[in-house]
Amino acid sequence: MNARILWLVLGSIGVVLGALAVCHVGPGVAFAALLKGSLGTPNGITKSLENTTPLLLAGIAVFLALRAGLFNIGAEGQFLVGALACTAVALKFPGVVGIVLGTVAAIAAGAAWAWPAGAIKAYRGGHEVITTIMLNSVATLLTGYMVGSGPMRAGGGDTTTASLTDATRLPAVIHSGAFSLNIALPLAVAMTAALGWWLRKTVSGYELRAVGANPTAALYAGVDPRKTAVRAMLASGAVAGFAGAVQVLAYEGRFYAGFSPGYGFDALGVALLAGESALALIPAALLFGVLAKGALNLQFVHVPKGITTVILALLILIVAAVRAKGVKKVA
Amino acid sequence: MGGYASERSGVVNIGLEGLMLTAACTAAVAAPHFGPGGALAIALLVTVVISVLHWMATQIYRIDHVISGMVLNLIAAGATNFVASLFNASSSGVPHFPVVLYEGLAIVLPFLTWAYVRFTRGGLRLVATGADPDKARLAGIVPERVRLAALVVAGLFTGLAGAMLVAYTDGFTNDMTAGRGYIALAALVVGGWRPLPTLAACLAFGILTALRVQYAGVPVLGVMPPSEFWAALPYLATVIALAGLLGRGRTPAGLGKP
Numbered sequence: 001m002n003a004r005i006l007w008l009v010l011g012s013i014g015v016v017l018g019a020l021a022v023c024h025v026g027p028g029v030a031f032a033a034l035l036k037g038s039l040g041t042p043n044g045i046t047k048s049l050e051n052t053t054p055l056l057l058a059g060i061a062v063f064l065a066l067r068a069g070l071f072n073i074g075a076e077g078q079f080l081v082g083a084l085a086c087t088a089v090a091l092k093f094p095g096v097v098g099i100v101l102g103t104v105a106a107i108a109a110g111a112a113w114a115w116p117a118g119a120i121k122a123y124r125g126g127h128e129v130i131t132t133i134m135l136n137s138v139a140t141l142l143t144g145y146m147v148g149s150g151p152m153r154a155g156g157g158d159t160t161t162a163s164l165t166d167a168t169r170l171p172a173v174i175h176s177g178a179f180s181l182n183i184a185l186p187l188a189v190a191m192t193a194a195l196g197w198w199l200r201k202t203v204s205g206y207e208l209r210a211v212g213a214n215p216t217a218a219l220y221a222g223v224d225p226r227k228t229a230v231r232a233m234l235a236s237g238a239v240a241g242f243a244g245a246v247q248v249l250a251y252e253g254r255f256y257a258g259f260s261p262g263y264g265f266d267a268l269g270v271a272l273l274a275g276e277s278a279l280a281l282i283p284a285a286l287l288f289g290v291l292a293k294g295a296l297n298l299q300f301v302h303v304p305k306g307i308t309t310v311i312l313a314l315l316i317l318i319v320a321a322v323r324a325k326g327v328k329k330v331a
Numbered sequence: 332m333g334g335y336a337s338e339r340s341g342v343v344n345i346g347l348e349g350l351m352l353t354a355a356c357t358a359a360v361a362a363p364h365f366g367p368g369g370a371l372a373i374a375l376l377v378t379v380v381i382s383v384l385h386w387m388a389t390q391i392y393r394i395d396h397v398i399s400g401m402v403l404n405l406i407a408a409g410a411t412n413f414v415a416s417l418f419n420a421s422s423s424g425v426p427h428f429p430v431v432l433y434e435g436l437a438i439v440l441p442f443l444t445w446a447y448v449r450f451t452r453g454g455l456r457l458v459a460t461g462a463d464p465d466k467a468r469l470a471g472i473v474p475e476r477v478r479l480a481a482l483v484v485a486g487l488f489t490g491l492a493g494a495m496l497v498a499y500t501d502g503f504t505n506d507m508t509a510g511r512g513y514i515a516l517a518a519l520v521v522g523g524w525r526p527l528p529t530l531a532a533c534l535a536f537g538i539l540t541a542l543r544v545q546y547a548g549v550p551v552l553g554v555m556p557p558s559e560f561w562a563a564l565p566y567l568a569t570v571i572a573l574a575g576l577l578g579r580g581r582t583p584a585g586l587g588k589p
Contacts, residue, residue: 131570272398305412316405
């Protein structure tokens with residue numbers, strides 16, 4: 001292994017150990033707390049897997065855009081508007097009808113939210129990182145308004161919509177004791193496999209990757225990079241919106257202020273870790289999901305949970321450095 | 332201006348948000364112990380270190396600039412949460428310099444930057460590196476060094492921004508930068524990567540943010556817009572600005588290239 005990468009890894013470990021030392025906590029204790037919180041109990045495992053689902057789905061969304069060379073930081077906002085749209089529709093149409101229509105609404109909302117970023121990048125050169133981040137903030141404010149002082153709020157003290165009936169929810173496939181697994185997660189895994197297949201075995205998937213790798217070469221091969229870019233963003237937003245719908249239908253049953261603890265942002269990390277392989281999204285999402293649940297336990301040993309963010313960010317950095325090693329400087 | 336220094340030398344700096352946050356947190360934590368002057372110095376130092384990390388990531392490890400920037404923002408968010416919890420950074424009563432001082436600096440710096448780039452050899456080197464790093468190398472410039480200096484300066488200026496935030500709100504809260512770093516980047520784009528138009532753009536965004544305070548509770552065209560509307564204005568304006576024709580033709584050609 002390259003000496004520079006080694007330094008990076010050692011440095012990262014040093015930073016984490018140093019941070020723990022400042023808390024007067026040994027790494028073993030912290031690690032044990034993390035594990036116990038996330039995988040130590042059936043409830044913990046259930047929650048960890050629950051966390052993983054939106055991360056995986058949103059991760060698919062970001063991954064899709066990434067393969068087209070686009071950074072969709074807006075997954076968070078697309079997730080939120082998708083979830084809100086799904087709730088709005090599903091409240092009006094109970095049962096399976098609601099599930100289907102709600103999902104469609106969410107997909108449309110997510111795609112619509114991603115469209116401006118795609119169009120601006122393709123036709124005006126405006127960097128999609130900034131547009132998507134801005135749209136995130138607008139989405140948070142808009143959805144917050146809807147359940148705050150706006151029309152979607154169910155009467156009462158909380159900023160939330162009414163809850164969906166049990167018939168309008170996605171069922172669990174395994175339910176034994178404290179452990180339960182919703183159909184959403186296997187669904188997400190299947191979608192990930194489908195995505196990987198689509199990217200590698202279909203013409204449109206190939207076009208997407210071509211534009212991501214080298215837009216000029218793609219142009220000469222007869223692919224329109226701008227249309228592909230817009231389509232990629234639309235698809236990415238659609239999947240993120242879908243993730244929002246699943247979150248509502250499978251786990252939450254309603255929409256409320258503060259619905260997402262940053263799933264869309266973490267999804268970026270998931271996609272970056274996954275790199276070129278769609279299937280790698282699964283372990284990446286699991287890692288994030290498990291750490292998120294475990295981090296809550298850290299406060300019991302007096303370690304602020306921000307440290308897991310730092311650990312994951314450093315991991316992404318190391319992985320990116322290892323991948324970038326292959327890039328040779330000309331002259 | 333921090334973004335200007337970095338991007339003019341060809342380094343995309345999505346990390347401005349993280350730099351500001353780091354500076355704010357450091358200043359807030361250090362101020363009770365070291366007073367406003369010491370706190371500012373420490374905050375600037377720490378911010379420059381982070382900025383140099385971005386330089387290392389993009390120049391030495393050759394990581395994609397956007398990824399490096401976003402990762403640094405993540406690290407900043409996690410680390411500031413960590414440090415603030417640990418040291419009980421208060422959300423009020425933190426000693427600081429008067430806000431007016433920072434505001435004055437904010438007006439003066441763009442002019443100084445413009446003058447530096449226009450009239451000194453260093454400024455020329457900066458623009459040359461950003462325009463075409465390979466040709467610059469042929470002319471005897473070492474792009475890595477120019478970029479290092481540029482990122483140090485970026486860290487300093489953005490650090491000032493972070494410290495100012497603390498001065499303005501009298502303390503530190505998690506994620507207090509609220510996207511300002513990204514808006515700054517948008518201002519840079521709208522301003523066509525030139526200091527003085529960027530200043531104008533920043534003023535425009537600032538006015539939009541201020542409108543919220545002024546107009547909360549005041550009907551517009553007979554309809555009472557919710558407070559979230561005013562809060563969303565700066566972000567919406569950024570998107571619209573980027574959709575406009577401004578700034579596209581003036582991207583430094585070597586932006587993002589090794």
